[in-house]
Amino acid sequence: MRSNGFVARTGSRLELNGEPFRFAGPNVYWLGLDENVEGVAWPTEFRVRDALDTALEMGATVVRSHTLGASQGHPLSIMPEPDRFNEEALRRVDFAVREAGARGLRLIVPFVCNWSYYHGGRSTFAGWRGLEDPRAFYSDPEIKEVFKRYIAMLLTRVNALTGLAYRDDPTILAWELGNELNDAPAEWVKEMAAYIKSLDGNHLVAHGKQFELDRDKLGIEELDILDVHYYPANAEALARDAAETAAAGKVYICGEFGWTEDGLEAFLERAEADGSVSGTLFWSLFPHADDAGYVPHYDGFSLHYPGTGVSGDYERRCLELRSHAFRMSGREVSSCLVPDAPTVASAAERVVFRGVVGAARYTVEKSTRGADGPWTAVFDARPADHDMPWQDPTRAHGTRTWYRVRAIAPDGAAGPWSEPFESEPFTPVS
Structure with missing residues (x-):
C-alpha cells in the first residue's frame, strides 16, 4: 500500500499522522544506477524489487538511496552534462520510488555525493567548470545555480508511473543535501536548505557529516535532520551526538553504520533505548542476482540477508539487524518470512x-x-x-x-x- 501522509518534524522528533515515527533500515545506494553487474548499468526491475522486499523482511520502514538523487556525470546518470537530463534514467528512479511507496517504505534521497564515485559528486560539478578543487562546488556562483536547477528538476519531476510530483509524494521522507558533505560551509547549507523549502513545503531537509556531528549546522532554521555516520558503530558517540542534536531542537539520525565490527549489539541497544535517536541505517544491502546467487560487492560492509553461509556470526548479525528494525519502530519482532518457491x-x-x-x-x-x-x-x-x-x-x-x-x-x-x-x-x- 502506498505511503499515507508525510513524515513531519516536531522539535527533535519525527511524527507520522500525529504519532511518533522511529525507524531502522538499510542503505541501498544503487537503486537508481548500479555499478556491480558487468559495469555501470541501470539495475533490473527484479533486483530493485528483491532489495526492497528484502528490506521489508528485515523490518525496514526507511531506505536511504544515493543514486535516486546523486547521479551526475555518467552517460546513464540523471544529469550526464550540466542542465541535460536523462529521461530514461529518471524513469528508473520513478520505478524505484513507486516500488518503495507500494511497500510502505520511506526514502531518504541525497542530491549529491562528497566523493568521486561512478555516480558523480561535487567534483563532477567542479570539473564541468574546469576547476580542480571540489570545494568550488560550495562557492562558484555558476555551480550553485546548476545545482539549484538540478534540485528544482527533481522536486518538480512528475513520476511517470504514479502521476505524483516528487515534492508531493509522501514516499520520500527527506531530501538530503548530499552524502557526507564534510566541509560544507554553514552559509551554503542554509542557502540550499532554504531553496529546497521554497519549492517543497512537504518534505524534511537533512544534512550529514562523516564520523562526527556537524555542530555548526545545528542552528540553521531551515534544516530538520542531522545525519552522522559511524565506522565502526560506536554506542557512546551515538548517544552523545543524539543528545546534542536534540538539545538544539533538531532530529538526529545515524545515516550509515558499519555492522561487521565489534560493538554492534551495544550500538543497536543504545539506539533503541534512546528516544533522541530517530533512525539508524546500516551500510549496505545487496540483492539476489538475476540468474543465481547474490550480487557481489566488496567493501567489507556488504550484506546479503540472511547470510551467505560464510559463518554463523554473519547470519546472527543479519538477524540482530532485523530485530533492531522492528524494535526501533515499536513493533514486535515477527517470525521470519516463509520463502517463496524458487x-x-x-x-x-x-x-x-x-x-x-x-x-x-x-x-x-x-x-x-x-x-x-x-x-x-x-x-x-x-x-x-x-x-x-x-x-x-x-x-x-x-x-x-x-x-x-x-x-x-x-x-x-x-x-x-x-x-x-x-x-x-x-x-x-x-
Whole structure:
C-alpha cells in the first residue's frame, strides 16, 4: 500500500499522522544506477524489487538511496552534462520510488555525493567548470545555480508511473543535501536548505557529516535532520551526538553504520533505548542476482540477508539487524518470512535457480524416474552463497533428470517446492 501522509518534524522528533515515527533500515545506494553487474548499468526491475522486499523482511520502514538523487556525470546518470537530463534514467528512479511507496517504505534521497564515485559528486560539478578543487562546488556562483536547477528538476519531476510530483509524494521522507558533505560551509547549507523549502513545503531537509556531528549546522532554521555516520558503530558517540542534536531542537539520525565490527549489539541497544535517536541505517544491502546467487560487492560492509553461509556470526548479525528494525519502530519482532518457491532456470552441467527473499538455505532434490519422483536429495539445506549455480556431483552421464528446489528460512521454516524442471541428458564435453 502506498505511503499515507508525510513524515513531519516536531522539535527533535519525527511524527507520522500525529504519532511518533522511529525507524531502522538499510542503505541501498544503487537503486537508481548500479555499478556491480558487468559495469555501470541501470539495475533490473527484479533486483530493485528483491532489495526492497528484502528490506521489508528485515523490518525496514526507511531506505536511504544515493543514486535516486546523486547521479551526475555518467552517460546513464540523471544529469550526464550540466542542465541535460536523462529521461530514461529518471524513469528508473520513478520505478524505484513507486516500488518503495507500494511497500510502505520511506526514502531518504541525497542530491549529491562528497566523493568521486561512478555516480558523480561535487567534483563532477567542479570539473564541468574546469576547476580542480571540489570545494568550488560550495562557492562558484555558476555551480550553485546548476545545482539549484538540478534540485528544482527533481522536486518538480512528475513520476511517470504514479502521476505524483516528487515534492508531493509522501514516499520520500527527506531530501538530503548530499552524502557526507564534510566541509560544507554553514552559509551554503542554509542557502540550499532554504531553496529546497521554497519549492517543497512537504518534505524534511537533512544534512550529514562523516564520523562526527556537524555542530555548526545545528542552528540553521531551515534544516530538520542531522545525519552522522559511524565506522565502526560506536554506542557512546551515538548517544552523545543524539543528545546534542536534540538539545538544539533538531532530529538526529545515524545515516550509515558499519555492522561487521565489534560493538554492534551495544550500538543497536543504545539506539533503541534512546528516544533522541530517530533512525539508524546500516551500510549496505545487496540483492539476489538475476540468474543465481547474490550480487557481489566488496567493501567489507556488504550484506546479503540472511547470510551467505560464510559463518554463523554473519547470519546472527543479519538477524540482530532485523530485530533492531522492528524494535526501533515499536513493533514486535515477527517470525521470519516463509520463502517463496524458487524457479529453476536450467540444469545442464549445473542447477541454476534464482534466489528468493528470506532464504538462508536451499534443498535441491532430483529424480530420474519423472516429475512425480521418487526424489532424492542432492543438497540438503545447503547455505545460500556466492557459489551458485550448484553442480550436481551425483549426476550420471546420459541420464534424463528432473530437479526441484525449496528455500528454507533462518528459523527452519521451509517454503514450497519449485515446479520440477526436466533436464536433457548431460554429456560432458571432453
